[in-house]
Amino acid sequence: MSKKKVAQIIVETLENFGVKRCYGVVGDTLNEVTNAMHHHTNIEWVHMRHEEVGGFAAGAEAFMTRNLTACAGSCGPGSLHFINGLFESHRNGSPVVLIASQLPINVLGTNFPQEVDYKPIYQTCSVFCEEIKTAAEAKRVVMSACQAALNENGVAVVIVPSDISASEIEDAPIMQQYQPEKPLIRPTDAELLRVANFLNRGAKVGIFAGIGAAEAKEEVIALCQLLQAPLVHTSRAKDFLEADNPYDIGMTGMLGHKSGYQMIDHCDTLLILGADFAWPQFYPKDANIIQIDIDAKKLGLRHVVDLGVIGNIKETLQALMPHITAKTDTHFLQTYQKMYQESCAEMSKKAIADSATLIHPQYLTELLSQYADHDAILTGDGGSAMVWGLRHFKTNGQRRTLFSMKHGTMANAMPQAIGLQKAYPNRQIISLSGDGGLTMLMGDLLTIVQEKLPVKVVVLNNGTLDFVELEMKVEGIVDNYTDLENPDFSKMADAIGMKGFRVTNSHDLEATVQQFLKHEGPAILDVHTSRFELIFPPHTTPSNYSNMALYGAKAIIDGRGDEFFGMLRDNFIKK
Numbered sequence: 001m002s003k004k005k006v007a008q009i010i011v012e013t014l015e016n017f018g019v020k021r022c023y024g025v026v027g028d029t030l031n032e033v034t035n036a037m038h039h040h041t042n043i044e045w046v047h048m049r050h051e052e053v054g055g056f057a058a059g060a061e062a063f064m065t066r067n068l069t070a071c072a073g074s075c076g077p078g079s080l081h082f083i084n085g086l087f088e089s090h091r092n093g094s095p096v097v098l099i100a101s102q103l104p105i106n107v108l109g110t111n112f113p114q115e116v117d118y119k120p121i122y123q124t125c126s127v128f129c130e131e132i133k134t135a136a137e138a139k140r141v142v143m144s145a146c147q148a149a150l151n152e153n154g155v156a157v158v159i160v161p162s163d164i165s166a167s168e169i170e171d172a173p174i175m176q177q178y179q180p181e182k183p184l185i186r187p188t189d190a191e192l193l194r195v196a197n198f199l200n201r202g203a204k205v206g207i208f209a210g211i212g213a214a215e216a217k218e219e220v221i222a223l224c225q226l227l228q229a230p231l232v233h234t235s236r237a238k239d240f241l242e243a244d245n246p247y248d249i250g251m252t253g254m255l256g257h258k259s260g261y262q263m264i265d266h267c268d269t270l271l272i273l274g275a276d277f278a279w280p281q282f283y284p285k286d287a288n289i290i291q292i293d294i295d296a297k298k299l300g301l302r303h304v305v306d307l308g309v310i311g312n313i314k315e316t317l318q319a320l321m322p323h324i325t326a327k328t329d330t331h332f333l334q335t336y337q338k339m340y341q342e343s344c345a346e347m348s349k350k351a352i353a354d355s356a357t358l359i360h361p362q363y364l365t366e367l368l369s370q371y372a373d374h375d376a377i378l379t380g381d382g383g384s385a386m387v388w389g390l391r392h393f394k395t396n397g398q399r400r401t402l403f404s405m406k407h408g409t410m411a412n413a414m415p416q417a418i419g420l421q422k423a424y425p426n427r428q429i430i431s432l433s434g435d436g437g438l439t440m441l442m443g444d445l446l447t448i449v450q451e452k453l454p455v456k457v458v459v460l461n462n463g464t465l466d467f468v469e470l471e472m473k474v475e476g477i478v479d480n481y482t483d484l485e486n487p488d489f490s491k492m493a494d495a496i497g498m499k500g501f502r503v504t505n506s507h508d509l510e511a512t513v514q515q516f517l518k519h520e521g522p523a524i525l526d527v528h529t530s531r532f533e534l535i536f537p538p539h540t541t542p543s544n545y546s547n548m549a550l551y552g553a554k555a556i557i558d559g560r561g562d563e564f565f566g567m568l569r570d571n572f573i574k575k
Helices: 006-016 028-040 051-065 083-092 118-125 135-152 162-166 189-201 217-227 235-241 258-266 313-323 331-347 361-371 384-392 413-423 435-440 442-450 466-474 489-496 506-518 542-557 561-573
Strands: 003-005 021-024 044-047 069-073 096-102 128-131 155-161 168-170 205-209 231-233 269-273 288-293 307-310 377-380 400-403 429-434 456-460 499-503 523-527
Touching (some): 003 006, 006 028, 006 096, 006 135, 006 155, 006 168, 021 051, 028 044, 028 069, 028 096, 028 162, 044 413, 044 442, 051 069, 051 083, 051 096, 051 400, 051 413, 051 442, 083 096, 083 118, 096 135, 118 128, 135 155, 135 168, 155 162, 189 269, 189 307, 189 313, 205 258, 217 313, 231 235, 231 258, 235 400, 258 331, 361 429, 361 456, 377 384, 377 413, 384 456, 413 429, 413 435, 413 442, 429 435, 435 442, 435 456, 442 489, 456 506, 489 523, 506 523
Parallel strands (some): 021 044, 021 069, 096 155, 128 155, 205 231, 269 288, 288 307, 377 429, 456 523, 499 523
Antiparallel strands (some): 003 168
8 A cells, every 4th residue: 555644644534524625724734734635635625714714614514514514724823713613513513524733743732832732622612622643543533533523413623733744654444434324213102102191181282393303394293283283493493394384383582473482381281392492481381391302411401391202303203193182172273373473463564664764674684585595595693683584584495594593603694604605506695794793704705705606795784783782771781882883885895806785775775685686796785774673572571671761761861862762763663
């Protein structure tokens, strides 16, 4: 057998495990790896302007395609920059491998310039994190990393000292490269009967389904029909369970619908399917709770359950339904179906153009939903962009959405759109970006131009970190340090090689959205939306009103009464 450089062995192993793209920034200790990638593989190197964006992009591609995706960085600050993007992948279960190149072994531990001990840092956001200490173990370590990322749905980190990547060794096979099909797991027959007994006894049965039920839509609907049960879905299950589902009544939680909140609060039996919803105050107070999940650690984690069983949702429901006695009383179901329609109508009241000086973000998002392609993918920044996207961008079974629901980071939307456009070059990719989020990592708009990606970036330009500002107001605090002095994003777009669009009048918005989405290349749509838009939760408490009144009083005393009255005007007077 001929000798190969370890760098070549590393990149060929990544390619054998299905890696098609590697996102990163080249440099010194990484040079052998990128050189080998260029000459010995078909892996596409995606040249980013910032490694954090590369981490988000790689994670988005991996999340949607479920294929292993890679990113790579140079020593010290280079590979360290990936941390937030990869924390997102770690939290949402995306199979990503980071090649973190390192200084030569002989200088490690000497406080050499750019020396960073990656292992204790990346162990907090990975399912695998190992350093290659000898050339002989390189292939084994990389193969183990790839296996872990794919089978444990998470981030794997391989730390590669530069002297090892440059060394040569015989490329002998060490272990079989094999990706087995995931096993089918369901509860025992006795457990299925216990689940069925709870559901058969319930008079007001509701179902709460999460992303764990993504592949079981047909079975979920069939079970809803048997039980005459309304279905609440989590935000991450929106793409899979919302469309063409007569039993779906929206979401619960702070971002959800009144129907979802009320149903869970009033059911006597709740079946939780593959959901890990984190806020215990949105679970029922007086109901039997049955939870089915493939991960035993999640059973009873958020709320006390009466019965928890392990299983894939699809196979478990198939085995469960023969034991279910069909119900005929539809009153509970119809109550919340009607409430869902009313809730959607209430949320869409402001999705209109009747004020030249006020653009509601609900209107913008519903126009995007109306005119986007049937298989478009929407990403959304953390904060208000996430709220409007979840509430007003409609799915249809082919569209997809991606928000930072588990990690809750800012600035994710545009970077994730880059990875999705690379993965799906023929699909329309839309980034719904906050002005704060976009400007945090704005340099990689140049990556969009350089890579010739037709990404469509929509900017909610309201001149503030508005979700943070809203959080302050709800707590009775006068907002400070949230102002943003923004440029004309449309002119900036034209200057860097994108097509710029700008709207300040709601009557111009519909036509401009259509032009923007039809543009063949990359584009930015700068929309001046209302700064004072409130996000109403599905359930309000007296403290919500008293704290908002306290904010108003403090704002007036602080000489900022115009902002308080502007909020009242834009939310309760102007439509």
